[in-house]
Structure formats: structure tokens, C-alpha cells
Amino acid sequence: MTLPTDPVANLSALIRCPSVTPEEAGALTALEKMLAPLGATVERPIFRDGGTPDVENLYARLGEGGPHLMFAGHTDVVPPGDEGAWRHPPFAAEVADGAMFGRGAVDMKGGIACFVAALGRYVDAHGAPRGSVSFLVTGDEEGPAVNGTVKLLEWARERGETWDAALVGEPTNREMLGDMIKIGRRGSLSGRITVRGRQGHVAYPHLADNPVRGLLAFAEALLQPPFDEGTSDFPPSNLELTSIDVGNPAVNVIPARATAAFNVRFNDLWETETLQAEIHQRLDRAAAGENRYRQERPDPVDFDIEWRDRPSPAFLTRNERLVKTLAAAVGAVTGRRPELSTSGGTSDARFIKDYCPVVEFGLVGQTMHMVDERVALEDLETLTRIYTRFLDDWFA
Numbered sequence: 590m591t592l593p594t595d596p597v598a599n600l601s602a603l604i605r606c607p608s609v610t611p612e613e614a615g616a617l618t619a620l621e622k623m624l625a626p627l628g629a630t631v632e633r634p635i636f637r638d639g640g641t642p643d644v645e646n647l648y649a650r651l652g653e654g655g656p657h658l659m660f661a662g663h664t665d666v667v668p669p670g671d672e673g674a675w676r677h678p679p680f681a682a683e684v685a686d687g688a689m690f691g692r693g694a695v696d697m698k699g700g701i702a703c704f705v706a707a708l709g710r711y712v713d714a715h716g717a718p719r720g721s722v723s724f725l726v727t728g729d730e731e732g733p734a735v736n737g738t739v740k741l742l743e744w745a746r747e748r749g750e751t752w753d754a755a756l757v758g759e760p761t762n763r764e765m766l767g768d769m770i771k772i773g774r775r776g777s778l779s780g781r782i783t784v785r786g787r788q789g790h791v792a793y794p795h796l797a798d799n800p801v802r803g804l805l806a807f808a809e810a811l812l813q814p815p816f817d818e819g820t821s822d823f824p825p826s827n828l829e830l831t832s833i834d835v836g837n838p839a840v841n842v843i844p845a846r847a848t849a850a851f852n853v854r855f856n857d858l859w860e861t862e863t864l865q866a867e868i869h870q871r872l873d874r875a876a877a878g879e880n881r882y883r884q885e886r887p888d889p890v891d892f893d894i895e896w897r898d899r900p901s902p903a904f905l906t907r908n909e910r911l912v913k914t915l916a917a918a919v920g921a922v923t924g925r926r927p928e929l930s931t932s933g934g935t936s937d938a939r940f941i942k943d944y945c946p947v948v949e950f951g952l953v954g955q956t957m958h959m960v961d962e963r964v965a966l967e968d969l970e971t972l973t974r975i976y977t978r979f980l981d982d983w984f985a
């Protein structure tokens with residue numbers, strides 16, 4: 590059997606599977622076929638949960654001993670949108686102007702195609718690695734992300750799998766390959782505050798209690814002072830008010846309740862719990878204290894706060910060998926010095942970091958989720974060479 594050393598061939602096989610979340614659509618089968626000549630053992634657990642679609646995932650391992658490197662990613666893609674708007678059909682993997690077009694080209698079937706090719710080249714040159722390489726690939730990253738990476742990690746751990754390091758192949762570069770390695774992410778916390786007042790006539794405010802005044806006090810307490818000044822690795826934590834809702838159509842009525850929603854992107858000076866405690870404290874102080882929005886009212890603002898979605902913690906990978914080996918591989922192949930960044934939204938790395946040190950490096954993300962998503966063939970070759978170099982050095 591021939592080794593899967595060509596990233597272009599690997600990617601075209603993957604793009605031709607229309608694996609819009611939660612459909613497998615042959616994408617994991619295509620990946621399994623590429624991994625077979627490498628001698629990997631492949632398993633494809635299906636996870637279920639009430640209210641979400643069943644999702645098929647893939648775990649493959651090549652080798653038995655340590656050190657054990659995990660490559661993590663997803664084969665599901667976002668919908669193509671209006672297919673007529675694409676210059677080349679979204680699931681045809683057509684090549685034009687030196688680029689391959691298709692949904693998932695950069696996010697992130699391309700990253701998978703390159704890593705498989707790199708491993709193929711590594712095995713071609715050295716035989717099986719002195720250690721193990723595993724693939725942790727989910728079909729549920731772009732969707733609810735309930736039946737994907739979180740469960741796959743637990744599933745593998747229950748079977749005795751442990752890892753020394755992980756590389757996530759999501760697109761991390763802004764403009765050019767070699768721009769950026771992600772070594773951590775900010776945390777995310779969302780909440781909604783409801784203030785209860787007493788409805789009444791605007792001409793008789795002393796008979797009513799306007800909840801909007803309480804909400805203004807809360808907004809000010811959340812925005813000032815700043816939560817922190819940032820660290821050498823992270824920008825300052827930032828709270829954004831995302832909505833203020835009263836829903837009152839009348840001009841002469843003081844409303845009975847008002848709500849505000851917010852999201853905080855926070856650095857690793859905070860745990861989710863310490864940040865929640867800080868927010869509670871600020872609100873309690875504002876509710877009880879005097880402030881310019883409240884008329885002479887001895888009673889505190891009546892409110893509650895509800896935490897929404899799943900908060901995700903901030904993390905920073907401090908494993909020097911992993912970060913340095915990857916940065917050196919990027920430098921050796923591209924001649925560029927990648928920024929070590931914690932920017933951007935959350936990714937599945939936030940789940941993997943509970944199991945082993947994790948870094949992220951993949952293609953250029955410019956066209957991800959867009960019409961005409963595409964990847965330069967040259968970038969596929971360059972990324973494959975970076976991954977190959979990384980494997981060489983990490984297993985050396």
C-alpha cells in the first residue's frame with residue numbers, strides 16, 4: 590500500500606465528502622483509508638446525547654510506547670451557504686489559480702491532510718516513530734460540540750490512553766504560513782442580570798421603582814475599574830455588555846423589570862470561579878451602595894444573575910519543549926518567526942489542555958467559513974514540511 594504522503598490528494602479526498610455537521614458523509618472513512626497503510630489502529634466511536642444529533646468520531650493510534658503525540662482536529666465543516674455563489678462547487682475539490690477550492694479547505698480538512706502526509710513522509714524516512722502518534726478527530730466541532738472532543742477524550746482516557754503533547758491543526762495564521770502559533774486562549778464567561786423594580790407612572794416616580802436605574806449602576810460597576818491590566822502573555826480581561834433589554838413600548842410607564850447580558854474574555858489571572866465572585870461582589874456593592882442613578886432609596890436593588898452557556902477557562906501552555914520544537918520547525922521551513930499568541934476565540938484546545946500540553950498551528954485562516962474557501966497548493970506543501978520537521982525533532 591502506498592503511504593499518504595501527498596497533502597493535495599489527501600485533501601481532495603476529504604473535501605469531496607460533504608461532511609456538514611453532524612454528517613460523517615464519508616470523511617472519516619476517507620481518513621481511515623489514508624491511515625491504514627501507516628499501520629494505525631482506528632476506532633470510530635459514536636456519541637449520543639439527548640436533544641443533539643448522534644456524532645461519529647475517530648481515534649487512531651500508530652505505535653505503542655511513549656512519548657505519545659496527539660494530533661487533534663475535526664472533519665466536520667460549516668454549511669456552504671448559497672452554492673451558486675461559489676466560483677467552484679464547495680465539495681468538488683477543484684484546483685484553479687494554484688489553489689484548491691472547497692468547504693473545509695482551511696478549516697480544517699487541510700490541516701488534517703497535511704498532518705497525515707507529514708506522518709506518511711516521516712514513516713517513509715524512518716519507519717514507525719519511536720513512540721506513538723494518535724489522531725483525535727471529531728465530527729462535532731462546528732456544531733453543538735457536545736458529542737465530540739470532550740467525550741472522545743474521556744472515552745480514550747477510560748481505555749488507558751495518556752498523551753505527552755498535543756498539536757491542534759486549526760488555521761492559526763492570519764496572512765501567511767508562519768505568522769502565528771497559538772499557545773493558549775482567553776477564557777469566556779457569559780451572564781445575564783435581571784433587575785426587578787416596581788411599575789408605575791413616570792409622573793409619580795416615588796410610587797414606583799425604576800429598574801433601569803439599577804441596571805445603569807450595574808453596568809458602570811462592571812465596566813470600571815478594569816478587571817486587570819493583562820500579563821506578558823495575555824491582553825487585559827475585557828467585559829462587553831452585549832444587550833440591555835427593557836421591552837417597554839410606553840412613554841409614560843416606568844417598567845417593572847430590565848435585563849442586561851454580558852460576556853467577559855479573560856486572561857489566566859482569573860479562574861471562572863474567581864471571576865464570577867468578583868462580578869458578584871461588584872454587583873452587590875452597586876446594589877447596596879449609593880449611586881448617582883438611584884433616588885433616595887434605602888432598599889437595595891433587587892436583582893439576580895444567571896450564568897449562561899458553558900464558561901470556558903483561560904489557559905496557557907508553558908511546555909517549553911513543545912512550543913520551541915514547533916516554533917523552530919516553522920522557522921526552519923518558512924524562515925519566519927511565529928508570534929506565540931493567545932488571541933482569538935475558543936477552540937477544542939481548551940478541552941485537551943486538561944490532558945496534556947497543547948499548541949495550535951495550521952493553515953492561513955483568511956477564507957474559513959466563507960464562500961470560495963480555498964487553500965494555496967503551495968501552503969499545503971509548506972505546512973506538510975513544517976509538520977514533518979516537527980515530527981522529526983519531537984521524536985528525535
Ligand SMILES: [Zn+2]
Binds near residue numbers: 663696697730
Ligand atoms: Zn475549525
